[in-house]
Protein backbone atom coordinates (compact mmCIF):
# COMPACT_ATOMS: atom_id res chain seq x y z
CA UNK A 1 0.00 0.00 0.00
CA UNK A 2 2.69 2.36 1.13
CA UNK A 3 4.89 1.46 -1.87
CA UNK A 4 2.07 2.00 -4.31
CA UNK A 5 1.35 5.44 -2.78
CA UNK A 6 4.98 6.34 -3.22
CA UNK A 7 4.85 5.17 -6.82
CA UNK A 8 1.72 7.25 -7.44
CA UNK A 9 3.47 10.26 -5.90
CA UNK A 10 6.53 9.77 -8.07
CA UNK A 11 4.36 9.25 -11.12
CA UNK A 12 2.28 12.39 -10.37
CA UNK A 13 5.44 14.42 -9.81
CA UNK A 14 6.73 13.17 -13.12
CA UNK A 15 3.48 14.19 -14.88
CA UNK A 16 3.43 17.62 -13.24
CA UNK A 17 7.10 18.12 -13.91
CA UNK A 18 6.85 17.16 -17.55
CA UNK A 19 3.67 19.17 -18.11
CA UNK A 20 5.28 22.23 -16.48
CA UNK A 21 8.28 21.72 -18.67
CA UNK A 22 6.32 21.50 -21.91
CA UNK A 23 7.12 24.94 -23.21
CA UNK A 24 10.40 24.17 -24.90
CA UNK A 25 11.95 26.17 -27.69
CA UNK A 26 15.09 24.95 -29.42
CA UNK A 27 16.96 27.40 -31.63
CA UNK A 28 19.18 26.00 -34.33
CA UNK A 29 21.33 29.02 -35.26
CA UNK A 30 23.72 26.88 -37.30
CA UNK A 31 20.91 26.16 -39.79
CA UNK A 32 20.16 29.86 -40.40
CA UNK A 33 20.04 30.80 -44.10
CA UNK A 34 16.99 32.95 -44.90
CA UNK A 35 16.56 36.67 -44.35
CA UNK A 36 13.38 38.15 -42.91
CA UNK A 37 12.42 40.60 -45.63
CA UNK A 38 11.62 43.89 -43.94
CA UNK A 39 8.48 44.13 -46.10
CA UNK A 40 6.88 41.47 -43.89
CA UNK A 41 6.33 44.46 -41.58
CA UNK A 42 4.35 46.28 -44.28
CA UNK A 43 1.08 48.17 -44.09
CA UNK A 44 -1.99 48.91 -46.15
CA UNK A 45 -3.85 52.21 -46.68
CA UNK A 46 -7.15 52.27 -48.54
CA UNK A 47 -9.52 55.08 -49.45
CA UNK A 48 -11.85 53.76 -46.77
CA UNK A 49 -13.37 55.59 -43.81
CA UNK A 50 -10.76 57.78 -42.17
CA UNK A 51 -7.63 56.01 -43.29
CA UNK A 52 -6.66 58.60 -45.91
CA UNK A 53 -9.11 61.49 -45.43
CA UNK A 54 -9.16 62.48 -41.76
CA UNK A 55 -6.27 60.07 -41.16
CA UNK A 56 -3.09 60.66 -43.15
CA UNK A 57 -4.52 63.62 -45.01
CA UNK A 58 -6.26 66.46 -43.21
CA UNK A 59 -6.47 68.90 -46.12
CA UNK A 60 -4.02 71.46 -47.48
CA UNK A 61 -5.58 74.37 -45.59
CA UNK A 62 -5.93 72.74 -42.17
CA UNK A 63 -4.71 75.19 -39.52
CA UNK A 64 -5.80 73.09 -36.51
CA UNK A 65 -3.70 69.96 -37.01
CA UNK A 66 0.03 70.42 -37.77
CA UNK A 67 0.63 69.17 -41.31
CA UNK A 68 2.79 69.57 -44.37
CA UNK A 69 0.91 69.67 -47.66
CA UNK A 70 -2.06 68.25 -45.78
CA UNK A 71 -0.18 65.22 -44.36
CA UNK A 72 -0.31 65.01 -40.55
CA UNK A 73 3.11 65.46 -39.02
CA UNK A 74 2.44 63.45 -35.84
CA UNK A 75 1.46 60.47 -37.98
CA UNK A 76 4.63 60.72 -40.04
CA UNK A 77 6.66 60.93 -36.88
CA UNK A 78 5.03 57.84 -35.33
CA UNK A 79 5.29 55.80 -38.53
CA UNK A 80 8.96 56.66 -38.97
CA UNK A 81 9.60 55.26 -35.49
CA UNK A 82 7.70 52.14 -36.51
CA UNK A 83 9.99 51.78 -39.56
CA UNK A 84 7.17 51.19 -42.02
CA UNK A 85 8.99 49.50 -44.92
CA UNK A 86 6.19 49.34 -47.49
CA UNK A 87 2.72 50.81 -47.93
CA UNK A 88 0.00 49.34 -50.17
CA UNK A 89 -2.45 51.83 -51.75
CA UNK A 90 -5.19 52.78 -52.83
CA UNK A 91 -7.08 49.54 -52.01
CA UNK A 92 -8.51 47.02 -51.32
CA UNK A 93 -11.82 46.90 -53.09
CA UNK A 94 -11.45 50.62 -53.82
CA UNK A 95 -8.49 49.90 -56.12
CA UNK A 96 -10.63 48.20 -58.76
CA UNK A 97 -12.89 51.25 -58.98
CA UNK A 98 -10.08 53.81 -58.99
CA UNK A 99 -9.01 55.71 -62.08
CA UNK A 100 -5.68 57.25 -61.22
CA UNK A 101 -5.90 60.06 -63.77
CA UNK A 102 -8.81 61.51 -61.70
CA UNK A 103 -6.33 62.08 -58.88
CA UNK A 104 -3.60 64.14 -60.58
CA UNK A 105 -3.21 67.77 -61.63
CA UNK A 106 -4.68 70.89 -60.01
CA UNK A 107 -6.98 69.81 -57.18
CA UNK A 108 -9.71 72.24 -58.19
CA UNK A 109 -9.97 70.48 -61.53
CA UNK A 110 -10.03 66.90 -60.24
CA UNK A 111 -13.41 65.18 -60.69
CA UNK A 112 -15.29 63.67 -57.77
CA UNK A 113 -16.67 60.16 -57.57
CA UNK A 114 -18.63 58.08 -55.10
CA UNK A 115 -16.74 55.52 -53.07
CA UNK A 116 -18.90 52.59 -54.04
CA UNK A 117 -17.55 50.02 -51.62
CA UNK A 118 -17.19 52.14 -48.56
CA UNK A 119 -20.39 54.00 -47.79
CA UNK A 120 -20.92 55.77 -51.14
CA UNK A 121 -19.25 58.82 -49.69
CA UNK A 122 -17.85 61.55 -51.93
CA UNK A 123 -14.27 60.99 -53.03
CA UNK A 124 -12.93 64.31 -54.30
CA UNK A 125 -9.60 62.86 -55.44
CA UNK A 126 -7.64 65.49 -53.52
CA UNK A 127 -5.28 62.73 -52.37
CA UNK A 128 -3.89 61.02 -55.45
CA UNK A 129 -0.75 59.56 -56.97
CA UNK A 130 1.60 62.53 -56.40
CA UNK A 131 0.39 62.97 -52.82
CA UNK A 132 0.79 59.27 -52.03
CA UNK A 133 4.20 58.80 -53.61
CA UNK A 134 5.59 62.01 -52.11
CA UNK A 135 4.30 60.87 -48.71
CA UNK A 136 6.05 57.51 -49.12
CA UNK A 137 9.30 59.36 -49.78
CA UNK A 138 8.88 61.33 -46.55
CA UNK A 139 8.06 58.12 -44.65
CA UNK A 140 10.97 56.22 -46.17
CA UNK A 141 8.47 53.51 -47.18
CA UNK A 142 8.38 51.69 -50.50
CA UNK A 143 5.10 52.24 -52.36
CA UNK A 144 3.05 49.24 -53.46
CA UNK A 145 0.39 50.32 -55.97
CA UNK A 146 -2.73 48.22 -56.51
CA UNK A 147 -3.75 48.52 -60.13
CA UNK A 148 -7.33 48.61 -61.35
CA UNK A 149 -7.88 45.37 -63.23
CA UNK A 150 -11.56 44.96 -62.33
CA UNK A 151 -12.96 48.05 -64.07
CA UNK A 152 -9.91 49.65 -65.68
CA UNK A 153 -8.05 48.98 -68.89
CA UNK A 154 -4.59 47.60 -69.68
CA UNK A 155 -3.78 51.01 -71.19
CA UNK A 156 -4.70 52.81 -67.96
CA UNK A 157 -2.43 50.56 -65.89
CA UNK A 158 0.40 50.79 -68.42
CA UNK A 159 0.11 54.59 -68.32
CA UNK A 160 0.28 54.55 -64.52
CA UNK A 161 3.56 52.64 -64.70
CA UNK A 162 4.91 55.21 -67.16
CA UNK A 163 3.65 58.19 -65.14
CA UNK A 164 5.26 57.00 -61.94
CA UNK A 165 8.37 55.26 -63.17
CA UNK A 166 9.58 56.09 -66.67
CA UNK A 167 12.31 58.67 -67.25
CA UNK A 168 11.49 62.15 -68.45
CA UNK A 169 11.03 62.43 -72.22
CA UNK A 170 10.31 58.73 -72.81
CA UNK A 171 6.55 59.07 -73.43
CA UNK A 172 3.65 61.48 -72.92
CA UNK A 173 3.13 60.21 -69.35
CA UNK A 174 6.42 61.52 -67.93
CA UNK A 175 5.57 64.85 -69.60
CA UNK A 176 2.27 64.86 -67.76
CA UNK A 177 4.16 64.10 -64.56
CA UNK A 178 6.53 67.00 -65.15
CA UNK A 179 3.55 69.28 -65.83
CA UNK A 180 2.24 68.24 -62.41
CA UNK A 181 5.47 69.37 -60.75
CA UNK A 182 7.50 66.17 -60.67
CA UNK A 183 10.33 65.87 -63.19
CA UNK A 184 12.06 62.70 -61.97
CA UNK A 185 10.20 59.41 -61.66
CA UNK A 186 9.49 57.89 -58.25
CA UNK A 187 10.30 54.48 -59.76
CA UNK A 188 7.60 52.30 -58.30
CA UNK A 189 8.63 48.66 -58.24
CA UNK A 190 5.74 46.87 -56.49
CA UNK A 191 2.52 46.51 -58.48
CA UNK A 192 -0.59 44.55 -57.63
CA UNK A 193 -2.68 43.48 -60.60
CA UNK A 194 -6.14 43.81 -59.15
CA UNK A 195 -7.43 43.04 -55.67
CA UNK A 196 -9.55 40.08 -54.61
CA UNK A 197 -10.29 39.21 -58.24
CA UNK A 198 -12.47 36.38 -56.86
CA UNK A 199 -14.72 38.98 -55.14
CA UNK A 200 -14.94 42.78 -55.22
CA UNK A 201 -12.24 42.87 -57.92
CA UNK A 202 -14.52 41.41 -60.57
CA UNK A 203 -16.02 38.15 -59.25
CA UNK A 204 -13.79 36.24 -61.66
CA UNK A 205 -13.06 32.57 -61.79
CA UNK A 206 -9.40 31.81 -61.35
CA UNK A 207 -9.05 30.69 -64.96
CA UNK A 208 -10.54 33.93 -66.23
CA UNK A 209 -8.38 36.00 -63.88
CA UNK A 210 -5.25 34.18 -65.02
CA UNK A 211 -5.98 35.23 -68.61
CA UNK A 212 -6.84 38.80 -67.62
CA UNK A 213 -3.66 38.94 -65.53
CA UNK A 214 -1.55 37.89 -68.52
CA UNK A 215 -3.12 40.60 -70.66
CA UNK A 216 -2.55 43.39 -68.11
CA UNK A 217 0.93 42.21 -67.21
CA UNK A 218 1.90 42.19 -70.89
CA UNK A 219 1.25 45.89 -71.42
CA UNK A 220 2.84 47.06 -68.17
CA UNK A 221 6.21 46.23 -69.71
CA UNK A 222 7.26 44.49 -72.83
CA UNK A 223 7.17 40.70 -72.82
CA UNK A 224 10.88 40.12 -72.36
CA UNK A 225 11.63 42.86 -69.94
CA UNK A 226 10.20 43.19 -66.48
CA UNK A 227 11.44 46.80 -66.39
CA UNK A 228 12.48 46.15 -62.81
CA UNK A 229 8.84 45.72 -61.81
CA UNK A 230 7.75 43.27 -59.14
CA UNK A 231 4.27 42.10 -60.14
CA UNK A 232 1.93 40.60 -57.57
CA UNK A 233 -1.13 38.63 -58.69
CA UNK A 234 -4.36 38.93 -56.74
CA UNK A 235 -4.14 35.84 -54.56
CA UNK A 236 -6.36 33.42 -52.74
CA UNK A 237 -8.84 34.05 -50.02
CA UNK A 238 -7.95 31.99 -46.97
CA UNK A 239 -7.73 28.28 -47.80
CA UNK A 240 -8.59 28.44 -51.51
CA UNK A 241 -5.52 26.38 -52.44
CA UNK A 242 -6.93 25.78 -55.92
CA UNK A 243 -6.61 29.52 -56.66
CA UNK A 244 -2.88 29.34 -55.90
CA UNK A 245 -2.50 26.10 -57.85
CA UNK A 246 -4.15 27.45 -61.01
CA UNK A 247 -2.18 30.71 -60.94
CA UNK A 248 1.07 28.78 -60.52
CA UNK A 249 0.12 26.70 -63.55
CA UNK A 250 -1.18 29.46 -65.78
CA UNK A 251 0.96 32.55 -65.15
CA UNK A 252 4.12 32.52 -67.25
CA UNK A 253 7.05 32.59 -64.90
CA UNK A 254 8.55 35.78 -66.29
CA UNK A 255 5.27 37.66 -65.89
CA UNK A 256 4.87 37.52 -62.12
CA UNK A 257 6.92 37.69 -58.92
CA UNK A 258 4.43 36.96 -56.16
CA UNK A 259 0.96 35.73 -55.38
CA UNK A 260 -1.17 37.48 -52.79
CA UNK A 261 -3.10 35.93 -49.92
CA UNK A 262 -5.80 37.53 -47.75
CA UNK A 263 -6.84 36.25 -44.36
CA UNK A 264 -8.77 38.08 -41.64
CA UNK A 265 -9.19 36.86 -38.08
CA UNK A 266 -12.94 37.21 -37.92
CA UNK A 267 -15.15 35.20 -35.57
CA UNK A 268 -18.11 34.98 -37.95
CA UNK A 269 -18.76 37.28 -40.93
CA UNK A 270 -22.37 37.69 -39.77
CA UNK A 271 -21.55 38.19 -36.10
CA UNK A 272 -18.12 39.68 -35.67
CA UNK A 273 -18.55 40.89 -32.11
CA UNK A 274 -17.38 44.02 -30.34
CA UNK A 275 -13.74 45.06 -30.56
CA UNK A 276 -13.62 45.77 -26.81
CA UNK A 277 -16.47 43.96 -25.06
CA UNK A 278 -15.70 40.35 -25.88
CA UNK A 279 -15.89 37.11 -23.93
CA UNK A 280 -13.12 34.56 -23.50
CA UNK A 281 -15.01 32.36 -25.94
CA UNK A 282 -14.80 35.12 -28.59
CA UNK A 283 -11.13 35.64 -27.76
CA UNK A 284 -10.43 31.95 -28.14
CA UNK A 285 -12.15 31.84 -31.55
CA UNK A 286 -10.28 34.95 -32.73
CA UNK A 287 -6.99 33.32 -31.78
CA UNK A 288 -8.01 30.11 -33.55
CA UNK A 289 -8.52 32.18 -36.70
CA UNK A 290 -5.25 34.05 -36.21
CA UNK A 291 -3.20 30.88 -35.65
CA UNK A 292 -4.76 29.44 -38.80
CA UNK A 293 -2.30 31.69 -40.66
CA UNK A 294 0.40 29.10 -39.92
CA UNK A 295 -1.55 26.41 -41.78
CA UNK A 296 -2.46 28.78 -44.62
CA UNK A 297 1.11 29.87 -45.23
CA UNK A 298 2.39 26.30 -44.96
CA UNK A 299 -0.16 24.89 -47.39
CA UNK A 300 -0.09 27.71 -49.97
CA UNK A 301 3.73 27.47 -49.86
CA UNK A 302 3.53 23.72 -50.43
CA UNK A 303 1.43 24.32 -53.56
CA UNK A 304 3.93 26.90 -54.78
CA UNK A 305 6.82 24.52 -54.01
CA UNK A 306 5.44 22.03 -56.55
CA UNK A 307 5.94 24.54 -59.39
CA UNK A 308 8.71 26.66 -57.93
CA UNK A 309 10.91 24.47 -55.70
CA UNK A 310 13.67 27.08 -55.71
CA UNK A 311 11.28 29.63 -54.25
CA UNK A 312 11.84 32.30 -56.86
CA UNK A 313 8.22 33.46 -56.41
CA UNK A 314 6.95 34.72 -53.13
CA UNK A 315 3.75 34.78 -51.15
CA UNK A 316 2.55 38.29 -50.24
CA UNK A 317 0.02 38.24 -47.44
CA UNK A 318 -1.17 41.64 -48.54
CA UNK A 319 -4.16 41.82 -46.18
CA UNK A 320 -4.29 40.37 -42.68
CA UNK A 321 -5.58 41.33 -39.23
CA UNK A 322 -8.54 41.20 -36.86
CA UNK A 323 -11.99 42.31 -38.00
CA UNK A 324 -14.81 43.16 -35.54
CA UNK A 325 -17.98 45.25 -35.48
CA UNK A 326 -17.43 48.98 -35.82
CA UNK A 327 -17.33 51.10 -32.67
CA UNK A 328 -20.94 51.99 -31.74
CA UNK A 329 -22.15 55.21 -33.30
CA UNK A 330 -19.60 55.21 -36.14
CA UNK A 331 -20.34 54.66 -39.85
CA UNK A 332 -20.76 50.92 -40.53
CA UNK A 333 -18.90 51.29 -43.82
CA UNK A 334 -15.86 52.96 -42.25
CA UNK A 335 -14.66 49.86 -40.35
CA UNK A 336 -13.43 51.83 -37.36
CA UNK A 337 -12.68 49.47 -34.44
CA UNK A 338 -10.73 49.68 -31.17
CA UNK A 339 -7.55 47.70 -30.63
CA UNK A 340 -6.99 45.69 -27.45
CA UNK A 341 -4.53 43.16 -26.07
CA UNK A 342 -6.38 40.61 -28.23
CA UNK A 343 -5.02 42.47 -31.26
CA UNK A 344 -1.54 42.49 -29.76
CA UNK A 345 -1.83 38.69 -29.57
CA UNK A 346 -2.92 38.47 -33.22
CA UNK A 347 0.01 40.66 -34.25
CA UNK A 348 2.62 38.83 -32.16
CA UNK A 349 1.64 35.34 -33.29
CA UNK A 350 1.11 36.27 -36.95
CA UNK A 351 4.44 38.07 -37.24
CA UNK A 352 6.16 35.03 -35.70
CA UNK A 353 4.55 32.89 -38.41
CA UNK A 354 5.72 35.24 -41.16
CA UNK A 355 9.26 35.39 -39.74
CA UNK A 356 9.44 31.61 -39.58
CA UNK A 357 8.23 31.31 -43.19
CA UNK A 358 10.46 34.03 -44.58
CA UNK A 359 11.80 31.69 -47.26
CA UNK A 360 8.45 32.10 -49.04
CA UNK A 361 6.70 35.07 -47.41
CA UNK A 362 8.51 38.21 -48.52
CA UNK A 363 5.82 40.77 -47.86
CA UNK A 364 2.76 41.21 -45.67
CA UNK A 365 0.47 44.20 -45.21
CA UNK A 366 -1.51 44.68 -42.03
CA UNK A 367 -5.07 45.89 -42.69
CA UNK A 368 -5.11 48.82 -42.22
CA UNK A 369 -2.65 51.41 -41.04
CA UNK A 370 -4.89 54.21 -39.65
CA UNK A 371 -8.47 54.22 -38.31
CA UNK A 372 -9.53 51.07 -40.21
CA UNK A 373 -9.68 47.48 -38.89
CA UNK A 374 -6.52 46.45 -36.94
CA UNK A 375 -4.94 49.88 -37.14
CA UNK A 376 -1.63 50.89 -35.60
CA UNK A 377 -2.85 54.48 -35.23
CA UNK A 378 -6.28 55.84 -34.32
CA UNK A 379 -7.15 59.51 -34.66
CA UNK A 380 -9.99 61.71 -33.52
CA UNK A 381 -9.60 65.28 -34.79
CA UNK A 382 -6.22 66.41 -33.38
CA UNK A 383 -5.94 63.47 -30.94
CA UNK A 384 -3.82 60.45 -31.84
CA UNK A 385 -3.44 57.06 -30.19
CA UNK A 386 -0.81 54.37 -30.78
CA UNK A 387 -2.52 51.01 -30.42
CA UNK A 388 -1.17 47.82 -28.79
CA UNK A 389 -0.65 46.54 -32.35
CA UNK A 390 1.62 49.53 -33.03
CA UNK A 391 3.70 48.59 -29.99
CA UNK A 392 4.04 44.95 -31.04
CA UNK A 393 5.13 45.98 -34.53
CA UNK A 394 7.64 48.41 -33.08
CA UNK A 395 9.04 45.80 -30.67
CA UNK A 396 9.32 43.30 -33.53
CA UNK A 397 10.90 45.66 -36.08
CA UNK A 398 14.32 44.45 -34.90
CA UNK A 399 13.63 41.41 -37.10
CA UNK A 400 13.51 43.53 -40.28
CA UNK A 401 16.20 42.32 -42.70
CA UNK A 402 17.76 40.10 -40.02
CA UNK A 403 18.68 36.46 -40.64
CA UNK A 404 15.98 34.14 -39.35
CA UNK A 405 17.14 31.54 -36.83
CA UNK A 406 15.10 28.36 -37.30
CA UNK A 407 13.47 27.09 -34.12
CA UNK A 408 11.20 24.35 -32.89
CA UNK A 409 8.45 25.13 -30.40
CA UNK A 410 6.93 22.53 -28.13
CA UNK A 411 4.07 24.38 -26.48
CA UNK A 412 1.82 23.78 -23.57
CA UNK A 413 -1.89 24.13 -24.35
CA UNK A 414 -4.13 27.10 -23.77
CA UNK A 415 -7.34 25.30 -22.89
CA UNK A 416 -10.84 26.67 -23.01
CA UNK A 417 -14.04 24.67 -22.61
CA UNK A 418 -12.48 21.43 -23.78
CA UNK A 419 -10.70 23.01 -26.77
CA UNK A 420 -7.03 23.87 -26.93
CA UNK A 421 -4.53 26.00 -28.81
CA UNK A 422 -0.76 26.18 -28.42
CA UNK A 423 -0.12 28.84 -25.79
CA UNK A 424 3.33 29.80 -27.03
CA UNK A 425 4.64 31.08 -30.33
CA UNK A 426 8.16 32.27 -31.06
CA UNK A 427 10.59 33.42 -33.72
CA UNK A 428 14.22 34.49 -33.65
CA UNK A 429 16.74 36.32 -35.80
CA UNK A 430 20.31 37.63 -35.90
CA UNK A 431 20.75 41.22 -37.11
CA UNK A 432 23.67 42.62 -39.10
CA UNK A 433 25.50 43.59 -35.91
CA UNK A 434 25.24 40.08 -34.51
CA UNK A 435 22.50 40.83 -31.95
CA UNK A 436 19.95 38.04 -31.47
CA UNK A 437 16.27 38.85 -31.00
CA UNK A 438 13.74 36.32 -29.78
CA UNK A 439 10.05 37.24 -29.85
CA UNK A 440 7.66 35.16 -27.78
CA UNK A 441 3.93 35.33 -27.15
CA UNK A 442 1.72 33.68 -24.58
CA UNK A 443 -1.91 33.77 -25.72
CA UNK A 444 -3.29 31.98 -22.64
CA UNK A 445 -6.06 34.16 -21.21
CA UNK A 446 -5.25 33.41 -17.58
CA UNK A 447 -2.08 31.35 -17.11
CA UNK A 448 1.50 32.54 -17.14
CA UNK A 449 3.85 30.22 -19.02
CA UNK A 450 7.34 29.11 -18.14
CA UNK A 451 9.36 28.71 -21.30
CA UNK A 452 12.74 27.11 -21.62
CA UNK A 453 14.68 28.22 -24.69
CA UNK A 454 17.69 26.21 -25.75
CA UNK A 455 20.09 28.63 -27.40
CA UNK A 456 22.36 25.97 -28.86
CA UNK A 457 25.75 27.50 -29.66
CA UNK A 458 24.62 31.14 -29.35
CA UNK A 459 27.06 32.95 -27.07
CA UNK A 460 25.77 35.87 -25.04
CA UNK A 461 27.33 38.34 -22.64
CA UNK A 462 24.52 40.84 -22.19
CA UNK A 463 20.77 40.89 -22.55
CA UNK A 464 17.72 43.11 -22.29
CA UNK A 465 14.01 42.62 -22.89
CA UNK A 466 10.71 44.40 -23.40
CA UNK A 467 7.19 43.23 -22.75
CA UNK A 468 3.68 44.33 -23.71
CA UNK A 469 1.09 43.25 -21.16
CA UNK A 470 -1.95 44.57 -19.38
CA UNK A 471 -4.34 43.67 -16.57
CA UNK A 472 -7.24 42.74 -18.86
CA UNK A 473 -7.43 41.28 -22.34
CA UNK A 474 -10.02 43.91 -23.19
CA UNK A 475 -7.72 46.82 -22.25
CA UNK A 476 -6.90 49.38 -24.93
CA UNK A 477 -5.43 52.82 -25.46
CA UNK A 478 -8.20 55.40 -25.59
CA UNK A 479 -8.05 59.05 -26.61
CA UNK A 480 -8.43 59.86 -22.89
CA UNK A 481 -5.76 57.35 -21.75
CA UNK A 482 -3.45 56.96 -24.77
CA UNK A 483 -0.64 55.39 -22.75
CA UNK A 484 -2.68 52.78 -20.93
CA UNK A 485 -0.69 50.01 -22.66
CA UNK A 486 2.94 50.65 -23.58
CA UNK A 487 5.97 48.35 -23.70
CA UNK A 488 7.96 48.16 -20.48
CA UNK A 489 11.29 46.64 -19.48
CA UNK A 490 11.01 42.91 -18.80
CA UNK A 491 13.21 41.09 -16.33
CA UNK A 492 11.42 37.84 -15.56
CA UNK A 493 13.98 35.68 -17.33
CA UNK A 494 17.39 34.20 -16.59
CA UNK A 495 20.18 32.69 -18.64
CA UNK A 496 21.97 29.54 -17.44
CA UNK A 497 24.63 28.56 -19.92
CA UNK A 498 22.75 27.94 -23.13
CA UNK A 499 19.30 27.82 -21.51
CA UNK A 500 17.12 30.91 -21.42
CA UNK A 501 14.26 30.52 -18.92
CA UNK A 502 11.35 32.93 -19.29
CA UNK A 503 8.17 33.35 -17.30
CA UNK A 504 5.68 35.08 -19.55
CA UNK A 505 2.47 36.49 -18.05
CA UNK A 506 -0.92 35.60 -19.51
CA UNK A 507 -1.68 37.32 -22.88
CA UNK A 508 1.63 39.07 -23.26
CA UNK A 509 4.31 39.46 -25.86
CA UNK A 510 8.02 39.91 -25.21
CA UNK A 511 11.15 40.50 -27.25
CA UNK A 512 14.50 39.52 -25.76
CA UNK A 513 17.77 40.85 -27.09
CA UNK A 514 20.98 38.89 -26.60
CA UNK A 515 24.37 40.34 -27.43
Ligand code: AHR
Pocket residue numbers: 046091092093094195196319367368373
Ligand atom coordinates in the same frame (compact mmCIF):
# COMPACT_ATOMS: atom_id res chain seq x y z
O1 AHR B 1 -9.52 45.79 -45.79
C1 AHR B 1 -10.87 45.94 -46.07
C2 AHR B 1 -11.31 45.15 -47.31
O2 AHR B 1 -11.15 43.78 -47.05
C3 AHR B 1 -10.48 45.37 -48.55
O3 AHR B 1 -10.90 46.48 -49.27
C4 AHR B 1 -10.72 44.12 -49.33
O4 AHR B 1 -9.64 43.78 -50.16
C5 AHR B 1 -10.96 43.07 -48.25
O5 AHR B 1 -12.06 42.30 -48.52
